[in-house]
Amino acid sequence: MTAVVFERYGSPDVLSLQTVPRPFPSNGEVRVKVHASTVNRTDTATLRAHPFFARAMTGLMRPKMRILGMDFAGEIDLLGEGVGAFEVGDRVFGISPDSFGAHAEYLCMPSDGAIAHISERLPYHQAVVGEGAWYANGTTQILSEGKRCLIYGASGAIGTAAVQLAKARGAHVTAVVGTRHIDLPGPLGADRVVNYETEDFTNLGETFDLVFDAVGKTSFFECRHLLTEDGIFSATDLGPGWSNIILSAFYGATGSGRVRIPFPEDAPGFIRHLAGLISKGKYHGVFDRRVAFDDITEAFRYVETGQKTGIVVIDIC
Ligand SMILES: NC(=O)c1ccc[n+]([C@@H]2O[C@H](COP(=O)([O-])OP(=O)(O)OC[C@H]3O[C@@H](n4cnc5c(N)ncnc54)[C@H](OP(=O)(O)O)[C@@H]3O)[C@@H](O)[C@H]2O)c1
Known part of the structure; x- marks a missing residue:
């Protein structure tokens, strides 16, 4: 072959x-x-x-x-x-x-x-x-009905998956993308779309249960005031100066888990779950x-x- x-x-x-x-x-x-x-x-x-x-x-x-x-x-x-x-x-x-x-x-x-x-x-x-969705699910699985999340970089493989998986869990989704992708997150289910090129996404006048950096382009320090008291910052990348690794170890040790780089698990279970969403028209x-x-x-x-x-x-x- x-x-x-x-x-x-x-x-x-x-x-x-x-x-x-x-x-x-x-x-x-x-x-x-x-x-x-x-x-x-x-x-x-x-x-x-x-x-x-x-x-x-x-x-x-x-x-x-x-x-x-x-x-x-x-x-x-x-x-x-x-x-x-x-x-x-x-x-x-x-x-x-x-x-x-x-x-x-x-x-x-x-x-x-x-x-x-x-x-x-x-x-x-x-x-x-499967790939982007599996990584996205490592973070979005913590969401439930009515939770509010912000997905930074909602135009990549992980970000577009995260919007749909968060929505399928009943969350309220704010998606942050650049100008050329401004019409992308709405049809995927985003409730609010923010253009990072023309708006300050760190100053939206609201807080979130989850801020998910899906492209490794922001940081906990930039986003922490966007979090509710128990809010979680999750990222797919190491962060500037490996800050996400260091902070996830620190907050893991304190038990709060406020900063996370989740490694996705249970690929077989997730692929069966995703197949169900696809067949119901809830994911594409x-x-x-x-x-x-x-x-x-x-x-x-x-x-x-x-x-x-x-x-x-x-x-x-
Ligand atoms: N933890 C892991 O094991 C693992 C596995 C896979 C991927 N990753 C990481 O996860 C990240 C996402 O992967 P992916 O496949 O979803 O990425 P991707 O598809 O390559 O994401 C590209 C998108 O990001 C947008 N983007 C670029 N710069 C941006 C910025 N400053 N702010 C917001 N959006 C920006 C781009 O559009 P615009 O430039 O037009 O905005 C583009 O649509 C990558 O950094 C990758 O290294 C980690």
């Missing part, structure tokens, strides 16, 4: 299209013929081993996995022994957060992993919505562009600019 392989950490130049053996499903696994994947910020960060301590998980000197790609959508083409939940030909989507591997024509997944059915009506290229991906498999290196370069809107799709088959 054709796959995009990387043997060492580095820029997108280290990626190459190669012919590699098709994976064979072990007991309890399914093999997916991958129709679509994405290039996302997890892929680009893993490619460059950024931050450097991520190497503890992905391989100290060289990457343990040779094929990136966390999101996939496709059809089951082979079953391992003992698989009951899927049949050959089933249409599925999901994420492979531990072993990646979706930048390839075939991918094996545990049948009890982060994989779920999609309907006939959903095209594969619109089903690769926001897509920037579709890129041919052969041009995946260009997709990596584009995603690294930090300027994409939502998700960059790779058409694999």
Whole structure:
């Protein structure tokens, strides 16, 4: 099969299209013929081993996995022994957060992993919505009916997901975006949209139960007066001078959890939850562009600019 392989950490130049053996499903696994994947910020960060301590998980000197790609959508083409939940030909989507591997024509997944059915009506290229949503859910899962949240950077993969997941939990959502995205968060469910280029989002005259920096461009110190007494500042990034790491350790130790960098958990449970939201029409991906498999290196370069809107799709088959 054709796959995009990387043997060492580095820029997108280290990626190459190669012919590699098709994976064979072990007991309890399914093999997916991958129709679509994405290039996302997890892929680009893993490619460059950024931050450097991520190497503890992905391989100290060289990457343990040779094929990136966390999101996939496709059809089951082979079953391992003992698989009951899927049949050959089933249409599925999901994420492979531990072993990646979706930048390839075939991918094996545990049948009890982060994989779920999609309907006939959903095209594969619109089903690769897992990565940003999973990270967003790590934060939005603390919300409940009537809570008020501010989502800073509501135009990226995580931000567009966070608006919808917060809304699905019944929260009141204020979304902060730049001018070119001003019409994006409203249809996703945002109650209020603030333009960070023309308005001071730190001076809105209200406080929030949650301020979520979904693009790593603000800080706890800039936002703390936006928080209610028990309010939480959550971020996807380390923060200036690693401040989010330091503060999350400090507030974790005090027991308040006021600053958090949540690591998302329970990918299988979340993907099944997301499949339910999608089938009820309560969640849909926001897509920037579709890129041919052969041009995946260009997709990596584009995603690294930090300027994409939502998700960059790779058409694999
Ligand atoms: N913790 C983890 O393991 C993990 C995993 C994945 C991603 N991340 C991090 O999470 C962040 C978000 O990932 P993502 O995939 O959602 O990002 P993304 O899709 O690359 O976000 C890009 C968006 O951010 C907007 N943006 C850029 N500068 C901004 C600013 N100063 N203020 C507000 N918006 C701004 C851009 O639009 P405009 O420039 O037009 O505003 C663009 O639409 C990244 O920083 C990434 O490193 C962390």
